[in-house]
Amino acid sequence: MRTLFIAGNWKMNLSKDESCKLGEQLRDAVGDAGDVRVAVCPPFVFLDPLGALLDGSPVAIGAQNMHPEIGGAFTGEVSGSMLKDVGCEYVIIGHSERRHVFGETEDFIAAKVTRALADGLKPIVCVGETLAQRESSETQQIVCRQVESALNGVDNDAMSLITIAYEPVWAIGTGRTAAPEQAEEVHAIIRSLISDLFDSGVADNVVIQYGGSVKPDNATDLLSRENVDGALVGGASLKAETFIPIIESARSIMQMGQQ
Numbered sequence: 001m002r003t004l005f006i007a008g009n010w011k012m013n014l015s016k017d018e019s020c021k022l023g024e025q026l027r028d029a030v031g032d033a034g035d036v037r038v039a040v041c042p043p044f045v046f047l048d049p050l051g052a053l054l055d056g057s058p059v060a061i062g063a064q065n066m067h068p069e070i071g072g073a074f075t076g077e078v079s080g081s082m083l084k085d086v087g088c089e090y091v092i093i094g095h096s097e098r099r100h101v102f103g104e105t106e107d108f109i110a111a112k113v114t115r116a117l118a119d120g121l122k123p124i125v126c127v128g129e130t131l132a133q134r135e136s137s138e139t140q141q142i143v144c145r146q147v148e149s150a151l152n153g154v155d156n157d158a159m160s161l162i163t164i165a166y167e168p169v170w171a172i173g174t175g176r177t178a179a180p181e182q183a184e185e186v187h188a189i190i191r192s193l194i195s196d197l198f199d200s201g202v203a204d205n206v207v208i209q210y211g212g213s214v215k216p217d218n219a220t221d222l223l224s225r226e227n228v229d230g231a232l233v234g235g236a237s238l239k240a241e242t243f244i245p246i247i248e249s250a251r252s253i254m255q256m257g258q259q
């Protein structure tokens, strides 16, 4: 059965009080999430209180990043086992802001994916082309290279723990969403690549989220596409009024599919 997975990436936003209040609102509103998976990814410093607050609820928590080493002299960094310690189930890896603002390389991202799995975390691996790459018809090549490289050390069994988030860089935080047809086209390409790299069973089951200006008014259209299995939501995940309707859209789609 198809799963829809809605995750909120809070980035470097909200205070501790605001984070906890939003966590409470989500916990109360999501109640029984049914067949929709929900997670929030607050900044590192709020993972611990959010983990405690959401413990036992259907809202999971994830981190926005991690370091690929087990531990040691890496000032300012956080390891996968530390994330696990505070209740993280997921970790976002290779977000475009990490790639483009912080210069993370594909090898570094692949090392994080391997370490996250070893530490018992479920990676949400982000991929996506820039506007210049799309305009020069390089989308497929770039996205496929990013997926293949990030999954280099992952075997068939571990693929059940991986989520891929297709996030065109030009759609992130810009209010410019990919048309559902554009998202669907790239998602289908990613699924076919996963089939080539692993097998068709792995490809059928891998969750491929779309990210980039997902809002309540475009969520249903995006999430209804055959190969769109969820959303990684930035700006609209910072308020209950905009995040909860996206979760509800996913729930309605699941319910309609089951009728």
Ligand code: PGA
Pocket (backbone or CB within 6 Å): 009, 167, 171, 172, 173, 174, 175, 211, 212, 213, 214, 232, 233, 234, 235, 236
């Ligand atoms: P956005 O961010 O929804 O604000 O565009 C998405 C993301 O960066 O994950």
